Amino acid sequence: MLLEVGSNIMKFYEYLLRRTDGRVKDYPLMQSPVQMTLILLGYLFFVLYAGPRLMANRKPFQLTSAMIIYNFSMVVLNAFIVYEFMMSGWATTYTWRCDICDYSDSPEALRMVRVAWLFYFSKFIELMDTVFFVLRKKHSQITFLHIFHHSFMPWTWWWGVTLAPGGMGSFHAMVNAAVHVIMYFYYGLSAAGPRFQKFLWWKKYMTAIQLIQFVLVSVHVSQYYFMKKCDYQVPLFIHLIWIYGTFFFVLFSNFWIQAYVRGKRLPKPVSHQNGVKAECPVAANSKHLENGTLAHGNGSTQNGKVKEV
Structure with missing residues (x-):
């Protein structure tokens, strides 16, 4: 039984090697799925075990400057990814319908390979989102959905870049990068402190x-x-892609109803920093979705106390 299972796994692995796009073999983290899987397992180990133990008896790090630099750097990176996706097919030769993957060595096809890999690699950079949560001891933000999203996306995109870097399967990556331009811009302003709250309406x-x-x-x-x-x-x-998109549409729709239709997310002037009163953009006990994950907002309450995140 075990021999048969092992044999089937090896056959599947050999099949993947035969199907691997030769144009991506020399890119970092593309030689085999083992490297990226070990990185993601290390991420899970740090987030779920090592990180919390490391910070258990330490004060949370502020990391304000690091977060500002990180978030605005991600704005630039994602804007570049969107541009490259557009120039490598979506704004040039693609029909926006049944666009197949171009496996040739044409300049446009190779450009698509590069941006597909860059999008994949950016998902490893985004693991820093959770690292910041751990180091700042924002445990309420490290939800199952947050961890699932940040680990599942890079893992699945290794297979995408390996087997089909381009075509209609890359549309969701371009859209996702465009949304991240807006989201990381918001996070950058939010990290800059209360004086920027008026710009976060x-x-x-x-x-x-x-x-x-x-x-x-x-x-x-x-x-x-x-x-x-x-x-x-x-x-x-x-x-x-259809399952993933539909799943998160349902999730975000439920959040929208709870937060905005039922009025559980109204601004409250309850937060204070450095003795200055600031408008809190999130109601008590509310949650919001960041990067496709559930997390507490910039001002939430726990046990009747205001908590800045």
């Missing part, structure tokens, strides 16, 4: 933008099911 609309993201992704990929013929090379990715 559009927080509510970030959720709307995220909902639009999932609608666009799901609608675009759903075309596959209604076409008479589409020769996209890895249909499994189409199914996974």
Whole structure:
């Protein structure tokens, strides 16, 4: 029994090696799935065990300057990724319908490979989101959905870059990067302190933008099911993208109803920093979704006390 299972695993691994796009073999973290899997396991170990133990008897780090630099750097990186996706197909030769992956060595195809890998690599950089939470002892923000999102995305995108770097399966990556430009810009301003709270009145609309993201992704990929013929090379990715987009649309819709329709997310002038009263943009005991994950907002209460996050 074990020998048979082992044999099937080796056959599947050999199949993947045969299917691997030769153009990405020399990129970092693309030689095998072992490297990126070990990194993600290390991430989980730090977030769930080592990090909390390390910080147990320490005061939380402030990390204000680091977070500002990090967030605005991510704005620039994601803006560049969007531009490269557009220039490597989506604004040039793609039809926005059944666009198959181009496995040639044309300049545009190679450009798509590079930006697909860059998007994949950016997901490892985004693991710093959780590292900041741990070092700042913001344990309420480290939810199952946060960890799932940050570990699942880079793991699945290794297979995407390996088997089909481009085509209609890359649309959701371009949209996701565009949304992250807006989100990290918000986080950068938020990290800068209370004096920037007046510029964050559009927080509510970030959720709307995220909902639009999932609608666009799901609608675009759903075309596959209604076409008479589409020769996209890895249909499994189409199914996974549709499931992922639909799942998060339902999640964000529920959040929108709870937070804005039922009025559980109204501004309250309850936070104080350095003796200065600041408008708190999030109601007590409310939660919001960051980077596709559940997290407490910039001003939440626990046990009747205001907690800045």
